Amino acid sequence: MDKYDIFLNDLNKHLDLDLHGYKRPQMERRINSLMRTLQIDTYDNFIKRMREEQLIFNRFLDHLTINVSEFFRNQSQWDVLKEKILPVLLQNNKSIKIWSAGCSTGEEPYTLAMILEEYCSQGNYSILATDFDLNVLNKGIEGVYSPKDISGIPEDYLKKYIVNQNGSFRVKDNIKKSITFKKHNLLKDSFDTNFDLILCRNVVIYFTEETKSQLYRRFFYSLRTQGVLFTGSTEQIIQAREIGFNSIAIFFYQKP
Numbered sequence: 001m002d003k004y005d006i007f008l009n010d011l012n013k014h015l016d017l018d019l020h021g022y023k024r025p026q027m028e029r030r031i032n033s034l035m036r037t038l039q040i041d042t043y044d045n046f047i048k049r050m051r052e053e054q055l056i057f058n059r060f061l062d063h064l065t066i067n068v069s070e071f072f073r074n075q076s077q078w079d080v081l082k083e084k085i086l087p088v089l090l091q092n093n094k095s096i097k098i099w100s101a102g103c104s105t106g107e108e109p110y111t112l113a114m115i116l117e118e119y120c121s122q123g124n125y126s127i128l129a130t131d132f133d134l135n136v137l138n139k140g141i142e143g144v145y146s147p148k149d150i151s152g153i154p155e156d157y158l159k160k161y162i163v164n165q166n167g168s169f170r171v172k173d174n175i176k177k178s179i180t181f182k183k184h185n186l187l188k189d190s191f192d193t194n195f196d197l198i199l200c201r202n203v204v205i206y207f208t209e210e211t212k213s214q215l216y217r218r219f220f221y222s223l224r225t226q227g228v229l230f231t232g233s234t235e236q237i238i239q240a241r242e243i244g245f246n247s248i249a250i251f252f253y254q255k256p
């Protein structure tokens with residue numbers, strides 16, 4: 001076991017953060033660059049500082065995971081969701097249950113809710129929005145964004161669902177009410193079941209191939225029959241067929 005492996009074990013043991021499923025070169029680079037910035041010279045000292053100072057640990061989490069998100073990120077895929085996928089999902093269901101896994105600061109679940117408001121007339125949908133980083137979740141729960149953040153929201157949705165509050169932009173309560181934000185680690189915690197739709201987009205980039213494959217299998221079991229997994233724009237699932245998925249559009253996988 002080298003120093004990096006010992007660091008990962010200590011991180012897991014003392015700070016309850018398991019990075020074994022993440023690609024080593026990218027993680028190692030990030031960890032080392034933050035240690036340089038903070039002028040911490042050894043992994044042992046780094047663990048010690050994170051255990052003593054919550055702020056350092058938060059900074060580590062921030063640095064480790066790229067939390068960038070956008071409303072209507074990769075617009076053409078949201079169009080496919082609207083035009084091809086939702087009509088099928090809503091065909092036989094009065095209400096639909098959705099999970100935005102790795103939701104970051106909330107743009108993804110809020111985008112979904114705005115789209116669904118148009119389709120489910122009685123607001124008959126629920127969205128579980130999870131992330132393992134509490135800082136980003138809190139921003140999602142707050143639902144207040146800058147002018148730049150909201151630039152991707154189409155004009156008609158903006159008018160209906162966003163309020164200008166002295167130059168900051170707040171998501172209206174009728175959109176918020178269908179979303180439950182919750183802390184959840186995809187590599188550690190158990191998964192809820194019977195989802196009609198799971199979104200896991202731009203989350204797995206740092207996961208090893210083995211971790212990704214296990215995760216996609218777990219999503220498969222969490223979907224109900226006919227349920228759909230929606231992945232990110234560079235995240236085609238190579239072993240989709242082997243897992244049991246039918247690929248029904250690029251980045252959309254259905255459980256038969």
Ligand SMILES: C[S@@+](CC[C@H](N)C(=O)[O-])C[C@H]1O[C@@H](n2cnc3c(N)ncnc32)[C@H](O)[C@@H]1O
Pocket residue numbers: 065066067068069070073101102103104105107108130131132133136184185186187200201202203232
């Ligand atoms: C780049 S953001 C993607 C946000 C959104 N899905 C999107 O596509 O715009 C990736 C998010 O995945 C979260 N994440 C990374 N590893 C995770 C894990 N093991 N469990 C839960 N969330 C994780 C990060 O905290 C980060 O907020």
